[in-house]
Amino acid sequence: MKVLIVDDASTVRMYHRNVLEAAGYVVDEAVNGLEALEKALENTFDLYIVDINMPKMDGYEFLMQLRSEDIDQAPAIMVSTEAAELDHTKAFTAGANLYMVKPIKPLQMMTYVRLLVGEESV
Template sequence: MSRILVIDDAATVRQYHRGTLESAGYTVDEAMNGLEAIEKVLQSPYDLYLVDVNMPKMDGYSFVRQLRGMQVHQAPAIMVSTESEAHDQTMAYQAGANLYLCKPAKPQALLGYVAMLLGRKTP
């Protein structure tokens, strides 16, 4: 089963995404910021990353940039943010994100994108 790391400083957002993803059969782990996420990636890389943009210690853009420079399995990264300006999306793609979604991500849409990026049938 695919392993997904949800990275967000808000516990309620992590729980929301965890519930949505686990209901579709994914194994989910959580990190509170990019720095904690890097530590988890070094222990065991994931199949997909769901990344908030604005976080303390290491923001989402920095996490994805660092991830892309690491010698680990390069899994898809979905950036999820309240920031909806075009330059925010551009920055996410320049950092190495595969997709940019605005919060709150609707469960069915999120699951569809996750399935697509993982090469699975839509749940």
């Protein structure tokens, strides 16, 4: 399983990478939505973990662009410090499958990751 982490904060990318790689996932990273879109068009990912607030292209715009492309679509988890209901709504409208508020505990993250990629059932 291949996951793309999209976040402008290197510490957040490293944290998510460590959790995912410890669970056996292959991980790639992008520092903004523009870089992520380029990677998504060149590679196939099984899951996207996407921050909202990033330079060049934010997480909402990335997901809207991604969902408009004629490529295999993978689930996306929007991860942010933004906790307002409006942020949740905007994320789902943009194409997110799940919204999580930082900080995320590893067990919680892996439970949702496994559910979204079909490795676990409810």
